[in-house]
Amino acid sequence: MALTGVLRPGIIQLRVLDMDDAIVHYRDRLGLQEVMTGDDGRVYLKGWDEFDHHSVVLREADEAGMDLFAFKVADTETLDQLAADVAAYGFEVSDVPAGEQPGVGLRKSFEIQSGHTIQLYAEVEQAEKTPTIVNPDVWPEEPRGMGVNRFDHALLYGPDIDQVTDFFCSVLGFSVAETAETPGGIAVWLTCSNKAHDIAFVPIPDPNSFHHVAFFLEEQNHVTHAGDVMAFYDIPIDVGPTRHGITRGRTIYFFDPSGNRNEVFAGGYTYYPDNPTRSWTADQIGKGIFYYERELNEAFLSVYT
Amino acid sequence: MALTGVLRPGIIQLRVLDMDDAIVHYRDRLGLQEVMTGDDGRVYLKGWDEFDHHSVVLREADEAGMDLFAFKVADTETLDQLAADVAAYGFEVSDVPAGEQPGVGLRKSFEIQSGHTIQLYAEVEQAEKTPTIVNPDVWPEEPRGMGVNRFDHALLYGPDIDQVTDFFCSVLGFSVAETAETPGGIAVWLTCSNKAHDIAFVPIPDPNSFHHVAFFLEEQNHVTHAGDVMAFYDIPIDVGPTRHGITRGRTIYFFDPSGNRNEVFAGGYTYYPDNPTRSWTADQIGKGIFYYERELNEAFLSVYT
Amino acid sequence: MALTGVLRPGIIQLRVLDMDDAIVHYRDRLGLQEVMTGDDGRVYLKGWDEFDHHSVVLREADEAGMDLFAFKVADTETLDQLAADVAAYGFEVSDVPAGEQPGVGLRKSFEIQSGHTIQLYAEVEQAEKTPTIVNPDVWPEEPRGMGVNRFDHALLYGPDIDQVTDFFCSVLGFSVAETAETPGGIAVWLTCSNKAHDIAFVPIPDPNSFHHVAFFLEEQNHVTHAGDVMAFYDIPIDVGPTRHGITRGRTIYFFDPSGNRNEVFAGGYTYYPDNPTRSWTADQIGKGIFYYERELNEAFLSVYT
C-alpha cells in the first residue's frame, strides 16, 4: 500500500460559548454542511468535499478551545497496531466507544506530552450528503459563504514539543516538513500525507492550548473571497489574506464568535517523506509565518484558546 | 509510516525528433531546469520544485513517444520487496544499473500488460538546484515561461487495461480514484498518493502508446498564464485552458515540437484510499474529460505517440 | 468634462420564448437582480453593481433575438444634441415616451444601417437595490450563481458595417478600438469609454441579427466559476472559458434557454481615444477571436438570433 497508517485529520471537537452563534458562523459563513445535533446538544458538521459523517463537532461550554483532535487511520488492524504502539510508548490509551460521536466507530484516546487529547479511529459512516460518485460535478451543490472544502489541519500550542515530535514521528509515522525557531523553542509542522502539514505545534508553557483550526480551499481566489465574506459579516480577521513562507499556503486567520481562531488555507507544496526538512531561523521567523508582512503580529504568539 | 511503498512518478523518458527544438520547448517554454546532457546525448531536466536529480529525460529518436515511466519508491527494502512481488506476479524484472541515468540508483524494469515499460527505483541524488531548505522563498528563482513546478503524471494508452489495473492495485498498492466508460473499455485513474491520479490508462488496441505527460502548476491562473505563453510562441494547443470533470483539475493539452502531448495541470481533489471510486458513464464521458465543453474533441482518442 | 456624450450601454431588450425559463436563467444562473414585471409582462433585471433601474428587459415572443440596444447619455442637453445630430445624419428619429419602460425617461430611437434599433436616453431612476453608497462593502449582498456585475456590451451582426462604423464614430463619438478581417468584411469593436468595446459589429447579409450580449465579471476566476455554474446546471456552452485576442478579455460564450447567446467577460485592456486601432488580418482572425484555440468554431459565424 502507498497510503497507510494514519490517513488524515478526521475530527476536531471545539468548545463554543454560544451554539446558535457558532452554527451561523460554521454553517453559513464557512459554508460547512450541518449534519445533525446529538442528544447531548453537540452539533456535527462537515465540508461539502468530505465523505465521512462529520469532521467538526461543536460543544457548548464556558470556555472556548479544543476538546480533541482525532485522526482517521487506514483500517482496524492499523488501529489496533497503533493503539498498542502508543501504549508501548508509555501513553495511557483509553477506549471511546463507537457511537459516542454518531457515525464514528471505536476511538483510541490518549493525552500527548503537550497536554492535548489525540484520538485514532478506523471506522466512520459515510455522510448522507457526500461528493457525488457517479458523473460527479465539481461540487455537489453551489458553494455558500466561504465554501470551505474540508477540515485540513490544526496548530496547537503547548510544552514539550520536542517530545511531541518524537512521538508523532516514531510512533505514528509522521514526518517533519518544516521547523522554525520560535521564542519558546522549535516549532514543527508535521505531515502524514502529501500535504505540507496535517498538524503543527508551537512550544509555549501553557499545556493543551489551541491556536487554530484550518479549512481547505482550492485556490488563493477562494481565500480572498472568504476574506470578502468576513469583511461583509464583520468577522474579525487576525491576519490576511496573506501567504505563509512555511508551507507556502495562502491564508487568512480569523476568529469564530467564541474566540477560537480559524484559518482558511489553500496551496502549499506537495510533500514526500524523502524531502529534506525545511527550517526557519529565528531572525526569519516573521517571514516564515507571514511571507509578505515578514514580521509576526502581536496576536500570533499571545492569543490562543 | 503513513506514506509508504511507491511514492511518486519520478522519471519519464521521452523520445524527441530534434533535441534543440525539444530543449527550447521543455526548458524555455515549460520552464524546466536543464540539468545536464549525458554522454549518449540524452538531456536531463527537472522542475524548480523538485529535489531529485532529474525527472524528465529526452532522447533523440526517429519517432516520438515514451520510453519508460519510473516510480520513486520509499527505500531500498521497499524496492527489493516490490521487485520480488512484481516477479511473483509473473512479469520479467530486469535490472537497470545505477548510473545508466546519471544520479539515479538501481532501477527494476518490467513491461506491463499494456506494453509500457515501468520502472521502480529507491535511490536518486539530489539536484544541485533544489527548492531552498533554510528560510525558503516560495521559489528558488523567478519562474520562467510556464513555470511548471514538477512532473506530475502521465496518461498511457494500450490494451488489457483491466489487467494493468489489477497489477497496479494488487502489487504496487495503487487505488482506483476514477473510472470512465470509453469506446475501448474502462479507463482508469490510478493514485498512490493524495493526488487524484499519478498515472492513468485508456484502453485501445495499440500497445505501448503515449497520450500525455502532465506538469503541475499551483493554480488555475498559472494554467492560463501557460496558455498565454503557448499562444505567444505558437505552441499548438489540443484543448484548453479548461477543466476536467475527472479529477476536477485545471488543464491545457498541448504538443511539444515532436508531437508528444503535454499537459499543464493544477488542482484536483485530495484523494484518500478510503474514498469511493468515482465513475463516469459512457453518455457523460465528454463531461468527464472536458467539463465545460462536455464533449470529447476528435484528437483525444485518436492522437497519441 | 472628461466623460461626456454617450456614457454606456444602458439597456438591452431581448426576446425569449418562455419567460419562466428565462427568469431562472438570468436571475438564478447569471445572478441578475429581478426588479419587476411590467403590466405588459416584460421582466426587468439588473446587475448587483448597477445603479440604474434596470439594464436587461425580457420580452416573451415567438422568436429569440434583440429588440433594441439603448445607450445612456450624459444629460438631457446631450440627448437633444445627439438626437438632432442623428436626424441630420439622415436617420429617422422617433420618441419613445418616458415610462414605456418603467423608470426610464424619454428615449430617442432610430434604426441604423445594419437594421438594428439603437436608442439614446438621458434620464433613468435609480434602482431600489443599488451598490451601497455609505461605507460600501465590495458587494451589497453575497453574489449568487455566476454573480455578474453588470450589462457590458453586445456583438451585433448585419450588413453595411462600414456605414455603421461611420455613424458611430462621426455622430456618437465612438472610437474603433479594433478591426478584424472576417469572411463578410471588416468587423469592428467600438468604444465610447475606457473599455475595449461597448458595442461590436460583424458584417453578414442578414439584417438586425444578434450574436451575443455580454455581462461583466471582475476577474478570470469569476469567469471559470461561471463555467462551473453552467456545467452544473447543464447550460450549453458555445466556447470557453477562453480568452479573446481581440480586447484580451476572459470569456465564455453560452446560450440562454431561448438560444440567445450570452457572454461572461472579464479583463480587456484600458482604452484611450488616442490609442492606435488594433487590427487582425484574415489569416489570424481565429487567434483574434479565440486566443488559445486559434481557430473559429463553426458556430461563431453561423449561429445567431
Place this chain on the structure above:
Amino acid sequence: MALTGVLRPGIIQLRVLDMDDAIVHYRDRLGLQEVMTGDDGRVYLKGWDEFDHHSVVLREADEAGMDLFAFKVADTETLDQLAADVAAYGFEVSDVPAGEQPGVGLRKSFEIQSGHTIQLYAEVEQAEKTPTIVNPDVWPEEPRGMGVNRFDHALLYGPDIDQVTDFFCSVLGFSVAETAETPGGIAVWLTCSNKAHDIAFVPIPDPNSFHHVAFFLEEQNHVTHAGDVMAFYDIPIDVGPTRHGITRGRTIYFFDPSGNRNEVFAGGYTYYPDNPTRSWTADQIGKGIFYYERELNEAFLSVYT
C-alpha cells in the same frame, strides 16, 4: 466625443536618492521598460502596455518625493482651452517647452492649492516598444518581475484639499468618486475616466507631499505574484496584498529604495460620472482604506515623501 478633456495620468516625475538602485527597482522589479537616459541624467521608463514615449521619470536628488504629475489631454485645442481655464481660475500657468522631457510636447504647468505641481500636455511621441497593433498578442514580450501594465494613479497629501477638489471638478472636469473622513479632513478620490480614481488627495498640513504612485495590474493573482517578487527581493512592504474598500481595488503598498511609496493595483469598479459619490465615515475609514484589516496601519498617515 465620449472621452474628452483630460484623458489620463500621463507622466509622473519622481526624485530618487540613487539612480542605479532606482533603475533596478523600477525596471527589474516592477518590470517597467527602460526607454532612455536624458542628457541631464534623468531616466525615462514606461509600462509594457503603454503607447506613449514614457510615463515615469526618475531624477536623482537629495530628497525623495514627486516633482510633478502631468495629465495627457485629448488634443491641442483642449490643452489651450484648459490652460486658459486654469489661468482664469487664478493659477499662474507657465510653459514647459516641448522636448524638456524627450518625446513630450508643450506642457502647461501650475501649482495647485495643496502645493503640488500639476501639468497638462497634448502631444507625445509613441514609444519604440508599444503594445502590438497588428494581430497583437496579449503582451509584446513575456512580463518580467511584477510585470506592471501601466502608470495608474497617485495619492497626494497636502493642505486645502477642499479647494483642490473644487479646482479638479470645476476646471478639469473630474468627478468625486469617493470621499472619506480622515483625521485632517475629507479625503477625495477623483476620476476623469471609467477608473475608480485617477488621482486622490488626503488632507494634511504639509504641502506638496507624496503618498504613493500606483501601477496597474490585470488581476488579483498578478498582485500576489508581485508580492512574491517583493518578498523574494526583500523589497519592504507597507501593507498587503489586501483590498481597498475605497475603489474595491486589490493592492500592495511598498517602498522603492529611496523611500517613495509604490502601489500595485488591480480591479476597482467601473465608474461613470452619473454615479453617486460613495463616502466613508470616520469610524469606518479603516475598512475603507484596508478592507480586510479594517484599521489603518500607523504608516498610512505618517509616512510620505
